Amino acid sequence: MIAKRIIPCLDVRAGKVTKGVQFLDNADVGDPAAMARYYYEQGADELVFYDITASNEWRGIMLGVVRAVAREIFIPFSVGGGLRTLEDMRAVLLAGAEKVSIDSGAVRDPSLIAAGARAFGSQCVVLSMQVKRTGRAGLPSGHEVIIDGGRTPTGRDALAWAREGERLGAGELCINSIDADGTKAGYDLEITRMIADGVGIPVIASGGAGEPRHLLEAFTKGGADAAIVASIVHYGDCTIPDLKRYLRAGGVEVREAIHLEERSGT
């Protein structure tokens, strides 16, 4: 059985890791490659980096970050933030990322999902979506897709967009609840479950983890295959092994981080 994944998320601005709280008020917490190594050694199952500046002038710096991270860790990691074209995606993958995470760019141009899947394989394409209960009428899931870092409502229904993303060839979906993000009150289990039940590809829950119980709920009640964690691990409230111990005790299959010699020493 596939283990449930814990994925620390690192927001990167101008080549440095920050932690955004509801996308505002970022405080510097360090060097991306060093933090990647730290979580890799703790037993993180995967990492995700979001380039939250994502302007052209920083693109080269971000690719440098990706290359530096790829030298440090030997688990999958994805990179998102401002990817708008096939060439943007290619550059990130060639720099050493396993996957690209596309968000606003895919809403503006859904053919990007299909083109990415064709060029690099579905397993490389994570469709990330920011969702919010906006109260707009005519949304079957009750959640609207919001783009541009939480600023621009699209009128699209979250579940409909998730299904469309799957149809176009996304390999995974990352559902980030703007309502839950930064609250530490738990993931939005309702929309996570709705999408997990509504698609046949893995779903990653994102936004709101404040205590270990929240991850357990994301995997059980929310039906998620993976969960993004940020503040809960960045500020030392919990370590990855703490979270895994808790999940294992709760009956969730997680990867055991084993310590062994990489080299046979002969």
Added chain:
Amino acid sequence: MIAIVDYKAGNLTSVARALEHLGHQCEITDRPERVRAADRAILPGVGAAGATMENLRALGLDEVLRNDVARAGKPFLGICIGIQVLLDQSEEDDTRCLGIIAGRVVRFPAAVDGRPLKVPQIGWNRVRQVRPHPVFRGVPDNTHFYFVNSYYPIPDDPALVIAASDHGVPFCAAIARDNVVATQFHLEKSGAAGLRLLDNFCRLKL
């Protein structure tokens, strides 16, 4: 020197980085003569069976892998699509493959016992070492490895299966026969355990 066989479909640099990290010299190449000259060969990567075989044939690498690597006794490691193309035939794109190992490659079922199965499987799965093999030296049984696959191999000779896993159904996760070793999981993305297997392969004495 270890040749990483470049079939122009996947990003092969992660395998190269892992080998360099372990201190093994390697070269990413699509040239038959470089693969022939290498001490060992690795066929890594993600991609579809059809495109992989097309590219291998176009580059003349299919014959090299069959004759100058597999049959010549050169240590060979296939990873992910690199295990699947070793068999005779794949259901993916109905592809005729290298035929180095007798058998076929099939897709995971869409549902098991009425429950839908997520395909591809993406993530960490436990690997049971069903037959002792030196590539697993130092790696505990049931260690998790990173998988990304919709298809899996079924060799005709079940004795070639050295490791198995489960995703809805039990499936073959690694094969070995003489100088040929192959894994369905990604050694280069499986943390310390994956690196150890890669290192063990690089030190295999045949």
